[in-house]
Amino acid sequence: MAEDGAVVAHPVDPVSDEPTRLENIVRGAHAELARGWRLGLENNAVVELIAGAEAQDDCAVYRLGAIDLVVGSDYVRGPKFFLYEAGLLSEEDLGYYLAIANFSDVAAMGATPIGLLTVVRYPATMDDRTFASILAGIDAACHAVGAPSVGGDIGGAERLILSGTALGVTEAGRVLTRAGARVGDVLFVSSATGVAGAALQLFRKHGREKGLEHPAAADLLQAWTRPTARVDLGTALRSLDGVTSCQDTSDGLKATIESIALRSGVGFELDAASIPTAPAVTAVAGLLGVDALTLTLSDSPDFELLFTATAEAAAEVEAQLAAKGIEVFRIGRAVADGIRLVEPDGAGRPLPGEAWRHRTDLPTELR
Amino acid sequence: MAEDGAVVAHPVDPVSDEPTRLENIVRGAHAELARGWRLGLENNAVVELIAGAEAQDDCAVYRLGAIDLVVGSDYVRGPKFFLYEAGLLSEEDLGYYLAIANFSDVAAMGATPIGLLTVVRYPATMDDRTFASILAGIDAACHAVGAPSVGGDIGGAERLILSGTALGVTEAGRVLTRAGARVGDVLFVSSATGVAGAALQLFRKHGREKGLEHPAAADLLQAWTRPTARVDLGTALRSLDGVTSCQDTSDGLKATIESIALRSGVGFELDAASIPTAPAVTAVAGLLGVDALTLTLSDSPDFELLFTATAEAAAEVEAQLAAKGIEVFRIGRAVADGIRLVEPDGAGRPLPGEAWRHRTDLPTELR
Numbered sequence: 001m002a003e004d005g006a007v008v009a010h011p012v013d014p015v016s017d018e019p020t021r022l023e024n025i026v027r028g029a030h031a032e033l034a035r036g037w038r039l040g041l042e043n044n045a046v047v048e049l050i051a052g053a054e055a056q057d058d059c060a061v062y063r064l065g066a067i068d069l070v071v072g073s074d075y076v077r078g079p080k081f082f083l084y085e086a087g088l089l090s091e092e093d094l095g096y097y098l099a100i101a102n103f104s105d106v107a108a109m110g111a112t113p114i115g116l117l118t119v120v121r122y123p124a125t126m127d128d129r130t131f132a133s134i135l136a137g138i139d140a141a142c143h144a145v146g147a148p149s150v151g152g153d154i155g156g157a158e159r160l161i162l163s164g165t166a167l168g169v170t171e172a173g174r175v176l177t178r179a180g181a182r183v184g185d186v187l188f189v190s191s192a193t194g195v196a197g198a199a200l201q202l203f204r205k206h207g208r209e210k211g212l213e214h215p216a217a218a219d220l221l222q223a224w225t226r227p228t229a230r231v232d233l234g235t236a237l238r239s240l241d242g243v244t245s246c247q248d249t250s251d252g253l254k255a256t257i258e259s260i261a262l263r264s265g266v267g268f269e270l271d272a273a274s275i276p277t278a279p280a281v282t283a284v285a286g287l288l289g290v291d292a293l294t295l296t297l298s299d300s301p302d303f304e305l306l307f308t309a310t311a312e313a314a315a316e317v318e319a320q321l322a323a324k325g326i327e328v329f330r331i332g333r334a335v336a337d338g339i340r341l342v343e344p345d346g347a348g349r350p351l352p353g354e355a356w357r358h359r360t361d362l363p364t365e366l367r
Numbered sequence: 368m369a370e371d372g373a374v375v376a377h378p379v380d381p382v383s384d385e386p387t388r389l390e391n392i393v394r395g396a397h398a399e400l401a402r403g404w405r406l407g408l409e410n411n412a413v414v415e416l417i418a419g420a421e422a423q424d425d426c427a428v429y430r431l432g433a434i435d436l437v438v439g440s441d442y443v444r445g446p447k448f449f450l451y452e453a454g455l456l457s458e459e460d461l462g463y464y465l466a467i468a469n470f471s472d473v474a475a476m477g478a479t480p481i482g483l484l485t486v487v488r489y490p491a492t493m494d495d496r497t498f499a500s501i502l503a504g505i506d507a508a509c510h511a512v513g514a515p516s517v518g519g520d521i522g523g524a525e526r527l528i529l530s531g532t533a534l535g536v537t538e539a540g541r542v543l544t545r546a547g548a549r550v551g552d553v554l555f556v557s558s559a560t561g562v563a564g565a566a567l568q569l570f571r572k573h574g575r576e577k578g579l580e581h582p583a584a585a586d587l588l589q590a591w592t593r594p595t596a597r598v599d600l601g602t603a604l605r606s607l608d609g610v611t612s613c614q615d616t617s618d619g620l621k622a623t624i625e626s627i628a629l630r631s632g633v634g635f636e637l638d639a640a641s642i643p644t645a646p647a648v649t650a651v652a653g654l655l656g657v658d659a660l661t662l663t664l665s666d667s668p669d670f671e672l673l674f675t676a677t678a679e680a681a682a683e684v685e686a687q688l689a690a691k692g693i694e695v696f697r698i699g700r701a702v703a704d705g706i707r708l709v710e711p712d713g714a715g716r717p718l719p720g721e722a723w724r725h726r727t728d729l730p731t732e733l734r
Contacts, residue, residue: 013494013495013496013497014494014495015491015492015493015494015495016495018521018522018523021495021498021521022521024495025495025498025499025502026502026521029499029502029503029505029506029516030502030505030506030509030515030516030517033506033509033510033513033514033515033516034515034516034517037514037515039479039481039536041433041434041479041536041537041538042538042606043433043538043539044433045432045433045434045536045538045539047434047481047536049481049482049515049517052482052515052516052517052518053515053516053517053518053519059518060482060484060517060518062481062482062534064431064432064434064436064536065412065431065432065433065434066408066410066411066412066432067408067412067414067431067432069431069436071438071482071484071517071518071532071534072484072518072519073484073485073486073518073519073520073530073532074486074520075486075488075520075522075524075528075530077524112406112408114406114414114416114429115416115419115427115429115438117427117438117439117440117532118440119440119442119486119530121442124382125382126382127380127381127382128380128381128382128383128388128391128392129380130380131388131392132392132396135392135393135396135397136396138396138397139396139397139400142397142400143400146400147400147404148397148400148401148404148416148419149396149397149400149401149419149420150397150401150416150419150420150427150438151419151420151426151427151438151439151440152420152439152440153440153441153442153530154385154388154389154393155385155442156385157442157444158526159525161442161528161530163440163442163486163520163528163530165438165440165484165532167429167438169406169408169412169414169431170408171408171409171410171412172410172412239409
């Protein structure tokens, strides 16, 4: 490593970003054993792996008789968590966020959460009250979602480390994946996005004190202190005919669109005017001198859902969701290839926004 | 925190060790929602939580129709992993260890592993080849156990962080727990223990170069580079009548005995002469000036199994296991209370050995 922190790697030992590693290393390493994996038990019950690491969905999927089990793990940044270090998130908030980030992966597959395991490792100086407040946050999020915290691992570490694993279930055959979108499908998003990312931008630009004076500060921080896993929507979608794909927006809206496009083998055309934007995001975009749509599409762990439905089913999906009090937004349609933003005047352009990447040029807390 | 690193906590904000936190904070935080938790699906399938965090077994247990699902998470120390930092473990070894440590928790419940999720976070400077070797180690361990690696989380962090979640299944009602031992039961262990702990002691005392010259070095390092999860034994035990409890020895033999005693509400009497000792452990004990039994009982992640069977079933259990080529050792019996070592001359004394604790007086790599 050079003095300035830049990576100096030998040409034969590249340092790839995270999506490249997922594609080139993780998938290959685990493909062989997973292919067609199944297990028969002495009582004739059978366990089948429906989708493993190679599917690159939010969770792996197993079939156990009449039930499909989904399970996924998510690590949450510890003390390098920028807003936590700035005193804007408490330990209880971190625990809450950890649980929701994991439950969101389950919700994105259309599954009902059945439990959470958490790894909470802490420095030797962390007192019982602080440790208990992390667990209280985890527990509050579990209550919000209705699924119990069932175990995990605690103990010492050099610094706070938080990781989790959420489990969920659907009726067999009802799991939603990233791979089902087809040309002509309608693309929906569940709410305005970019809020969590805008919060980071505000406090990075202004710091804690001045940031808190901003009129949108409370709305923005809410995305980090009390995020919502869209279990209501995910579980509704799995029961509706014609829903073809789903993913949460935890990597930002643009990256999520790209991910469904890649996994489904389609492109998307988005209507610029139909993409919902949050007033708080628009306000921060003004501060930064970027347009609101750019910030709305950029890297931001909002835990909303992006999903597709066939053109035939789209209106009925909207109606059924509305009957449950759930609003969704049509933002575009699947096309043969390419991802384009269509302006009201009909002009097309590439999607703006910074898609999520494991960018080594960013400070750690923003990766 | 004082200058010398000692914890200075206010009396009302104690800094408890890990077992105390498990007992006083973790159990309480998660008990309410977990109690009697169940979920009915639209196709009439039902998911029930059989044992959550409050049971404090290696894994949580769910019943999904004819199948019991067990799931547990284990964090593995990263660069503070002493033998790794000393150049005695490779990144591939760490990956292998991570997988086995997690599969062992499943095996200890009598379950057949069905998959593994891993969290692999790495510093920005780690090149693709090194990252791929961690995954190769994970994959090799999965092949050894016969269960696929199905996903997880990768990405950047300030340092190498490794955590995992293993899943396993049994026929409904066949899961083994720590809580079933009854007075009169026979206590078994699957092999000599203390090997992994002795390896740490050897290299801490002698350092890398001199340590490697020790005739037992290769045997000792094997416990870290290629540990074994006792899936063969765990899955055999779940099918045998009269097996009453089981736990892996990843916290050391003494701590494991204490744990089954506590959860089952019994005591144990151990026959000193019947506890198997490894020649490599005896050799290191000599170096350290302690007796071999002390080191055999001390903190050491060997991933062997400690289990109990009723006095009536014990001989048949041994015979059935022997028919599968699995040797086990009778080391004592469950009594009403207390844990005592009985010497060949009939004298009794407390168990020697350092039980596992989250001791803040120890360097992090030994906690």
